[in-house]
Amino acid sequence: MFQCDLGVPEIDFMLMEMQEAHEKYLALHKKDSYRAQAYLILTGLTISVDHEDVSPDEKKRRLAFIIHHMKHPLPNETATVLRKHNTCNNWNLLERDLTYLIEGNYEATNYDKRKENALRALMDISQDRNQSGNSEITDVNSDQDKTWSHNLNNEFLNLLMRLQLEQYYPNKMKMSDFHLIQKTSLFNGQPHTDEELPYYFLGKILMLDYQARYVACKDGTSVQHGETSLLDVSKHLDDLDYIFGDSSEECHEVIQSVWKSIHPMDVQMAIFYCADDFMRQYFATKLSFCQLALPFLVPVPCTSQIELPFWSFCQVRKQWQEKGSKCTDKLIYQVETPVVSFIRLSTSSYSKSQLLNHLLNKQKHDIFFHRHCKGSNKNGLLMKGVVEIAWYCPGGKENDIFDTCIAFTNLHGDSKEYEQQVDFLQEIASVTVVLLSEKDWNGDSKTFLRKLLQSPKPFIFLCVDKEQIVTNRLATRVKIAVNNRNEAALIGELAQEIKSALNISNACHSLERCADIARQHHFIVDEDKEECKSGKTMAENTVNILKDEHILRKKSTLLPLQGSLWHMWCKKDREQNHLQDHDNMGLEQQMSQIYSAKQRIKQDHLNQAFPFNDLLKSLLTDLNSSSHKTKIYFLQWLKTFMANQSSDHLAELQEKYHDLWSQTLQGENSDLHRKLEELSEEISQSTFGLEHLLREIALLYEVLDVLPQENQVVQFLPQIAADLIISGYPMELMDGDTSHVPIKWISAIFDTLAEKLGDKKVFVLCVLGSQSTGKSTLLNAMFGLQFSVSPGRCTKGAFMQLVKVADELKPRLNFEFLLVVDTEGLQATKLENRAILNHDNELATFVIGLGNMTIINIFGENPSEIQDVLQIAVQAFLRMKKVNLYPSCLFVHQNTGEITTEEKNRESLRCLQQNLDEMSVASAQQESCDVSCFNEVIQFDVNSHVYYFPHLWEGELPMAPPNPCYSQKVQELKRKVLLDGEKKSQLGLLTFSELKVRIQDLWQALLNETFVFSFRNTLEIAAYNRLDNKYSNWTWQLRSFMLDLHHKLNIQIQNGILKAIKRTSLEKSIQKTYEDVKADLEKYFREDKYSSLIIQWKKHKENKLEFLIEELINKTCQNCEKLINLKKRQRNFEQRKSEYIGELSRKSKEVAQRCRDRELNDNELRDYFNNLWQEWIAEVSLPASHKKTFSIRADMEKFLCEYFRNEHDIRNRVTESSKWTRFPSEALYHIFLKKFKAFFSPKNEKPIVTNLCELTKELERLICEYIKKREEEMMNYNSSYFHEIVKLIKDKICAFEDAYQTSLFSYPVDVSLYLCQKAAQRFEKMYEIFQKESDPVIYLNSKKEDFFKSFAISYQGAKSATVFADVLCSSLKLAIRDVIYEKTAINIVNVMKSEDPAFNGGRQNLDLYLLTHLAQTENFNKYIEYIYNPSYSMGEFIQQRVNNYCLDKKNPKLKMFLYSQLDFLKNLILKSISDSTTVVEDKGGNVSLWLDEFCSRVGDYLYLPRHTLSSIEHQEVIGIKLIKETVSDALIPVLDDLERTFSETDLEPFFAKPHEILFDQLCGCMKQCPFCKAVCTNTIPDHDGEHSTYFHRPQAVMGRQWEGTNHFVIEFCSSIVASDCTFTFEGKNIPFKQYRTAGSDFAKWNIQTDTIASKFYWKWFICHFRNELKELYEGVFEGKGEIPHDWENSSTNEIRLHMEQLELFLKLDSFLKLDNITQTFIRSFFMRR
Secondary structure (H helix, E strand, O other): OOOOOOOHHHHHHHHHHHHHHHHHHHHHHHHOHHHHHHHHHHHHHHOOOOOOOOOHHHHHHHHHHHHHOOOOOOOHHHHHHHHHHHHHOOHHHHHHHHHHHHOOOHHHHOHHHHHHHHHHHHHHHHHHHHHHOOOOOOOOOOHHHHOHHHHOOHHHHHHHHHOOOHHHOOOOEOHHHHOEEOHHHHOOOOOOOHHHHHHHHHHHHHOOOHHHHHOOOOOOOOOOOOOOOOOOHHHOOOOHHHHHOOHHHHOOOOOOOOOOOOOHHHHHHHHHHHEOHHHHHHHHHHHHHOOOOEEEEEEOOOOOOEEEOHHHHOOOEEEEEOOOOOEEEEEHHHOOEOEEEEEEOOOOOOOHHHHHHHHHOOOOOOOOOOOOOOOOOOOOOOOOOOEEEEEEOOEOOOOOOOOOOEEEEEEEEEHHHOHHHHHHHHHHOOEEEEEEOHHHHOHHHHHHHHHHOOOOOOEEEEEOOOOOOOOOOEOOEEEEEOOOOOHHHHHHHHHHHHHHHHHHOOOOEOHHHHHHHHHHOOOEEHHHOHHHHHHHHHHHHHHHHHOOOOHHHHHHHHOHHHOHHHHHHHHHHHHOOOOOOOOOOOHHHHHHHHHHHHHHHHHHHHHHHOOOOHHHHHHHHHHHHOOHHHHHHHHHHHHHHHHHHHHHHHHHHHHHHHHHHHHHHOOOOHHHHHHHHHHHHHHHHHOOOHHHHHHHHHHHHHHHOOOHHHHHHHOHHHHHHHHHHHOOOOEEEEEOOOOEOOHHHHHHHHHHHHHHHOOOEEEEEEEEEEOOOOHHHHHHHHHOOOOOOOOOOOOOOEEEEEEEEOOOOHHHHOOOEEEEEEEOOEOHHHOOOHHHHHHHHHHHHHHHHHOOEEEEEEEOOOHHHHHHHHHHHHHHHHHHHHOOOOOEEEEEEEOOOOOOOHHHHHHHHHHHHHHHHHHHHHHHHHOOOOOOOHHHOOOOOOOOOEEEOOOOEOOOOOOOOEOHHHHHHHHHHHHHHHHHHHHHHHHOOEEHHHHHHHHHHHHHHHHOOOHHHHOOOHHHHHHHHHHHHHHHHHHHHHHHHHHHHHHHHHHHHHOOOOOOOOHHHHHHHHHHHHHHHHHHHHHHHHHOOOHHHHHHHHHHHHHHHHHHHHHHHHHHHHHHHHHHHHHHHOHHHHHHHHHHHHHHHHHHHHHHHHHHHOOOOHHHHHHHHHHHHHHHHHHHHOOOOOOOOOOHHHHHHHHHHHHOOOOOOHHHHHHHHOOOOOOOHHHHHOEEEOOOOOOEEOOOOHHHHHHHHHHHHHHHHHHHHHHHHHHHOOOOOOOHHHHHHHHHHHHHHHHHHHHHOEEEOOHHHHHHHHHHHHHHHHHHHHHHHHHHHHOHHHHHHHOHHHHHHHHHHHHHHHHHHHHHHHHHHHHHHHHHHHHHHHHHHHHHHHHHHHHOOOOOOOHHHHHHHHHHHHHHHOOHHHHHHHHHOHHHHHHHHHHHHHHHHHOOOOOOHHHHHHHHHHHHHHHHHHHHHHHHHHHHHHHOOOHHHHHHHHHHHHOOOOOOOHHHHHHHOOOOOOOHHHHHHHHHHHHHHHHHHHHHHHHHOOOOOOOOOHHHHHHHHHOOOOOEOOOOOOEOOOOOOOOOOOEOOOOOOEHHHHOOEEOOOOEEOOOEHHHHOOOOOEEEEOOEEEEHHHHHHHOOOHHHEOOOOOOOHHHHHHHHHHHHOHHHHHHHHOOEOOHHHOOOHHHOOOOHHHHHHHHHHHHHHHOHHHHHHOOHHHHHHHHHHHHHO
């Protein structure tokens, strides 16, 4: 048993380990036998004395030994795991599964079962959705809403109607109704009509412009009924009555401002009343951001009810800092603050709101709107009784007005009239400030005040009529004089008194507590709506799951899919595209290993995720089963609660970070730097928001890896995401933690968007810039988005949000949606870190490639930061240019201050332009291209594409409002973006489905190290494939027309009708067809949905069609001229033949007439004619000239000896070759292998010999075709023919030597001798035939039977019509047959081009079907033929399909084509007979005239030269009508005979065979890849641009082996060129990634790194024919050439399936119509295979 002696250490080891193992085995066996068996097997596989890893071969031997010696059958669980191992042959996976078995976790080993259970759980959740109701976005209106108009007063109703908001009242205006790109986005002006006011107001608020409240109609200063008529100025300058008088007494003209112009706050409140809860909440956050007061208590119009809109405050966040404390950042609704309430009695000349503004804001910003604000008037309607609220937030500075956060409320109107509001305010207020005057000491005011003062809380009375107060006796009842006071002094005193009062009354309330008090007052609280309460309850239940755990532990346990396994999978995914050159492992083996590791990680991933934890189940159930409204409430509450949970912990971490950072500023300390990095990572990991929950759903979708048939089970997951995007939520595009794009998930989302919204056009706007430069704030302000904003690094990865274009603007912009992409900041301060630099470059490349426009955001004026950002951006733009993507860009220079001088602005622009140019040159050097300035990279105008933004804030934080100048710049930038979108839409924008494909292409390219090399524009490629197919149809349309025309011209030339050919006539003939093709081309490029992608090739295709026209005309002209010249050369001979025929016909006729009196039977008549014939022929033979004779074989030998005179013993070799009946096999081995120009090479001559055999066959076919053409010309032999043959042979052999790096010593001479010998035999036969045709005696003897018939006609008289008909029909038979064969070939090609899918596209399509056919036949020899002689294999494949189509015994279509043509010609001839008879009868003509008429009528369709019928033209037939009858009767048996012939014929008699015509049309470019010899699939033979193919192959197919071994190279070109391997060319080591630099053929090839289906196909080929390949090339699949195990599992049926899917992929329209799962399945399967 033991292979060697065991030492003491080994024995001790065995004793110890065996004892321990046996004990554990027994313990496990008591629990489950399968666990014990698994332990036994795992121990046997992994145990070793020296604790080193056991090799795979050793494990294989051990496993076989263990299984063989098992006494009992294996338990089912253990057997299942071992069977799975036999399938995938992965030792790591086997050991992991055995460990699971030992732990008793059998389910974890069965990935398919676990996946099935997960899908079943998701199906249950999905079914809950269907049972609980529709989750689509719906409008739910109460019965009260339907009758609102009956309860409204006329004033409020009129206001709504003037603003055109009546359809939205109450609470019907949704986010989607105003969150649109309106026409106002394109204009900077003021509204012109009242109905425009709401949208202008909202638009400005969205852009953070607090001046929105000052918006008024542009023509608002006009008088109601026109302008006031003015008096003559010159006559009334001194009219004092006009100055001091009361105009009302003088006249009825009133100069007034706007007639009941709408109060600005009425616009705000009208919107508030019409907005639904979600819009109110969003509206409130924007108002708060603008430091404007928020509605706190709102009277419900025309009722006595009061509403507290608590829900709208739930997303309002405030920041403040108390002295000596850290900064506080909280949602304000939870913060308990003192409340200071401001009210007034009666009317006052002093503005309470203005006083409040001066108190709260040093810049006197109008937090509360007051009577002195711009646009204010006395027509206010909706502010009466409204209580607004605002907060004072201190900044922790000495000059803070108050030391803590305080809420201030402001009741609008006379407080006496609003007792409900006052009572509520009294209950919540810490201090009440009352504005009053002396007149309030009486009447109702006095009673109101007495009631008010019953409260023990402090009051401050602002006495507007008093100039001073003597003393305040009560601390809780303070009076302050207001009249004629210095404003600063007044504000200072008021602030001090409020502070004092707050010290007395320390009552604080949160808004949450206020809502409870409001309920006690029977106020309406919006939070009490059923949907809101349900959503809150659901959110609380979800958040409760998160409580009581450290946040890092929460993420690892509750979000298991985002843990280390996900990071490992992303890392492996990148490794799959960054293969390295290893000594003992090939690239394909690395890919297989990585693929197995990814599969193992994915299985572990699913094991972690399933069964689903409570959080994920709760989240999926709530998002899936709720109504849309409840779902949005749920999400908003969830965001709120989660923000509260993580904010405190994050604040602590950020404080620690700040302290550490402060310490590092004092000096370098590596330990501090390390702690900073760790703390930074912890801060990043501690962020826990809604995006993480949605990411978990995304990764669940990714990890399930569903097949197309399982799609419906998980389809509701992307539907959830799509619904959220449509509702205005941002969605994560790139995972911020791993910088990975979950392609399947994103693709599914876009598919769902296309399904829900339609596959609409999308303009994509991206932003790029350093971190904390205000990118998200800019986008939010520009389009009212909801990207997260906060100081520091907030956004991680990339997020996208969708904005709809308003219907009124769609016709102009020509796109329906704007997709905005926000990105994390570039870490410009850390560019010395290579990994960070790569990440930044990758991110920039991704977003710039994705966007139609990218905003480059630069903050401040730090030159080094600007330089770093520009370098990254410019390099990304340069990459786009190299892959033919042309995005545009705008530069936004933020926080630059107010640029006041044109000179300073111009200097900044000049510096920016200089920086861009320098960066462009530097980046171009890295990308290996020639660029001298930025304008050569992208269209850029420094004067119009650069925007300078002032600082965001106007004043000191935290009470500073946004800067209105910032908002104005935002509007300008927005307008520029939309106008650029309008321009780009004219060139074509992507739809949702196309954008999905673009994201897939970009990401796949970014996974590779070289983006430009790797980028594959799927849309562009697929669009070009469609164009290529269309171009193939256009070329066939032209070629088919010219074939028909050539056919007709040939007939005319043969018939002697056409004596010369003019090029202009050919051009004129094809012009109509050419114009039709050009019109179709114009229409295609104009109307095709991908016209913007293919427009770049329009000129190229037009030029190619012009070249084709020239080529077709030239070829037709040459062929016709050649035929005409041939006819001219034969003219003398034809003339002599005509003279002989005429003379013999005359003699025959005379003799026959003289013999009429003699009664001769047929035999006697023939004997008599034979005697005369001998005499006549003797007379003709006398003048025949002597013929020149040739010794063809002597000519050949002389030429060969001269041509190969430098070859050894050439004369004997020529003599010896004359004895060859076949090419000698020994001649194939006289070869010499050159040094192969790579790190792998063939090891023997056998493959070359095999190739030479195929080359010899190809040369034989080539020379046979050459000789056949010479025979068809009917010319005499010429000695130059041998020169041409040897030249053809030499060209083919040179191409072979270059392709296979081989020198062929004697083969070229031997094959030339062999083929010339064969040609000489054919030339001798051709010479004999020519001599016979050119000898009058031989020719006349061949016509003897025709003369006899003519003689018999003349002798028989009346019976001569029958013989005439026989002669004519005999000639017609041959003509009909030849024409039918020629015409049928063209018709067959036309039909097969349209019906056979292999032929109705371009070359790529043909190759696809050819490879599928080869896989079905499974014939190795056919494969070798295809590999080494693709042209022949392609021709054979075409011929086989043509034969199958035409010669099918069940449905012989060839017979149908032939019969169809026969019927056509039959009708034509019969009609021509009838018409000719009619014309001749009318003219009184004879037989000769009848033949003239008949031949002219059929001359365009049949080869029937008139002179060939001269033997019967002088016959005397009784009556022309008799000809018609006899010829028609004689034609019937002729046609019947042809029909019988056609019923049995095949394609052999055809002169131009259909498969040859198809081959000429489809052969395309035949250039071969310099590495694997795959053929270029371009349909155009001499096409411009680079060669490419989808069908690259492993090097082993060519017999390539690793240098120094006999191990096959199984790498694909597409893998090698993406790896770090090198090859040697002309003595230089060249990295495969730079293969183009090798020059020659290498530079002309574009080898993509992600060839799709061909990899799977050729992997199957290698596995299926491994033995044949080993025998042919004498190599082995070992070492670096070992076949990976995952190549094994495939069959011919799978090949057929995947080739069909590839066909769908290549046909863009069909591919885009597939659902995302199927698309992803096709893509991912092929790419990983």
